[in-house]
Amino acid sequence: MKATRRVLLAVLGVTLLSASTLAQSGASTGVVSNAEIQKILAERVDTYRQSVGIVVGVIEPTGRRIVTYGRASQNATTPLDGDTVFEIGSMTKVFTSLLLAEAVQRGQVALTDPISKYLPASVKVPERGRAITLQDLSNHSSGLPRMPGNFKPADQENPFADYSVEQLYQFLSTYQLTRDVGAQYEYSNLGAGLLGHILALRAGMDYESLVKARITGPLGMASTTITLTPPLRARLAPGHDRGLQPVKNWDIPSLAGAGALRSSANDILTFLAAEMGYTQSALAPAMKAMLQPRRPAAGPPGLEVALAWHILTANEKTIAWHNGGTGGYRTYMGFDPGARTGVVVLMNAVSLAGGDDIGRHLLDPKAALLPANSPALVQPKPRTEISLSPATFDRYVGRYSFSPTAFMTITRDGDRFMAQLAGQGAAQIYAETEQDFFYKVVDAQLTFETDADGKVVAVVLHQNGLNPRAVRAN
Numbered sequence: 001m002k003a004t005r006r007v008l009l010a011v012l013g014v015t016l017l018s019a020s021t022l023a024q025s026g027a028s029t030g031v032v033s034n035a036e037i038q039k040i041l042a043e044r045v046d047t048y049r050q051s052v053g054i055v056v057g058v059i060e061p062t063g064r065r066i067v068t069y070g071r072a073s074q075n076a077t078t079p080l081d082g083d084t085v086f087e088i089g090s091m092t093k094v095f096t097s098l099l100l101a102e103a104v105q106r107g108q109v110a111l112t113d114p115i116s117k118y119l120p121a122s123v124k125v126p127e128r129g130r131a132i133t134l135q136d137l138s139n140h141s142s143g144l145p146r147m148p149g150n151f152k153p154a155d156q157e158n159p160f161a162d163y164s165v166e167q168l169y170q171f172l173s174t175y176q177l178t179r180d181v182g183a184q185y186e187y188s189n190l191g192a193g194l195l196g197h198i199l200a201l202r203a204g205m206d207y208e209s210l211v212k213a214r215i216t217g218p219l220g221m222a223s224t225t226i227t228l229t230p231p232l233r234a235r236l237a238p239g240h241d242r243g244l245q246p247v248k249n250w251d252i253p254s255l256a257g258a259g260a261l262r263s264s265a266n267d268i269l270t271f272l273a274a275e276m277g278y279t280q281s282a283l284a285p286a287m288k289a290m291l292q293p294r295r296p297a298a299g300p301p302g303l304e305v306a307l308a309w310h311i312l313t314a315n316e317k318t319i320a321w322h323n324g325g326t327g328g329y330r331t332y333m334g335f336d337p338g339a340r341t342g343v344v345v346l347m348n349a350v351s352l353a354g355g356d357d358i359g360r361h362l363l364d365p366k367a368a369l370l371p372a373n374s375p376a377l378v379q380p381k382p383r384t385e386i387s388l389s390p391a392t393f394d395r396y397v398g399r400y401s402f403s404p405t406a407f408m409t410i411t412r413d414g415d416r417f418m419a420q421l422a423g424q425g426a427a428q429i430y431a432e433t434e435q436d437f438f439y440k441v442v443d444a445q446l447t448f449e450t451d452a453d454g455k456v457v458a459v460v461l462h463q464n465g466l467n468p469r470a471v472r473a474n
Helices: 034-047 089-106 134-139 165-174 189-203 205-217 229-233 265-275 284-290 356-363
Strands: 053-060 065-070 083-085 263-266 303-305 311-314 317-326 329-336 343-347 397-399 407-413 416-421 427-431 438-439 445-448 454-463 469-470
Touching: 034 053, 034 065, 034 356, 053 265, 053 356, 083 329, 089 134, 089 189, 089 205, 089 284, 089 317, 089 329, 134 189, 165 189, 189 205, 205 265, 263 265, 265 284, 265 329, 265 343, 311 416, 317 356, 329 356, 343 356, 397 454, 407 454, 416 438
Parallel strands: none
Antiparallel strands: 053 065, 053 343, 083 263, 303 311, 311 317, 317 329, 329 343, 397 407, 397 469, 407 416, 416 427, 427 438, 438 445, 445 454, 454 469
């Protein structure tokens, strides 16, 4: 999904569709033909270069269908199909919250249970106003930030790989909430990952085993997993960056519930079939309970959050959906319970647009696709990294304020230069000139400003056509 634009799109970020994306086009209702879908995909791959390949799955009263375009990699000869495996990123959160709803059905937990009940006594869970509950983690109202402040990856291309449970516990024990628990929606990868960790502790097994035992095994989703067997790895579409260059796959051991799963279009259609009652499943009561809206979410009018699912009511339709993104993939799944139609979009490259507008348009033709002039469809300008001495960079180290509540911290970690927005993990930045820097994990750049005496006074963030300026605070 996509939440209202933050100052910077973070890793695993799911940003809610903007109101402009949801503009009405006046088209007729119903899922469009395979030929029309392939035309959309061809434009995204060939014209806008938003992915190397795209797989779309549709399920409707007349059955299922798979539409593909492009390739798994630049040199691939095997075509994409419904069994091609992708990282699904934050779509994992729906599976995590289904584990929660299923555990409630079993009587093993309650939505209102404080999370401290299931964590080691040595972990000091932050509180403000009241205790954080399991439900708060699921619907992004815990008050916990998007990412833990001590998230400092050793490898920016596989950023979650070295984040440990010990670091997670240390962050929880030292973090002070900035608002009351339950006061407002704020999308949190940390919260969802913590929920998966807690549910695994409660069940006495690791997260992957729990998902297989209670969801993917019973539903027959053999391609949905974290650990890839040799046959599944052979079906994996490699991930690519925005320049369509191959990137590493992500490993997410400690925060697996936030985004560690891999899956295929056919498996996601199987999941949506159970959600819409096309197949009978013991998970049906838990799936139904998940869809009850819990609170408004940040984004366009009519958007609410349930247990992980985001529920959008517009154009006389109600659509439940979630999207995802990792270092080399963008994904979307959604369904219209009233029309009993569902869609999955899987892309093996980092597109700013992702597949959100495609998925939404297929479920609701009145929701327009992104226009040709959308900044999200523009390929990023190639950047060339230069060497910069740590002593030169140290001039920029400090804290910069966009507003009283939004700030950026610039640090140096050995020979790595890091930038961290409040509520997000630190990300490495690279010098393009002595004053201009760029990110590799997202299409964004920083320009440091100096006064007439050469003193560093501000930094400007360039992203999504916006250029917010942050004044140096120290």
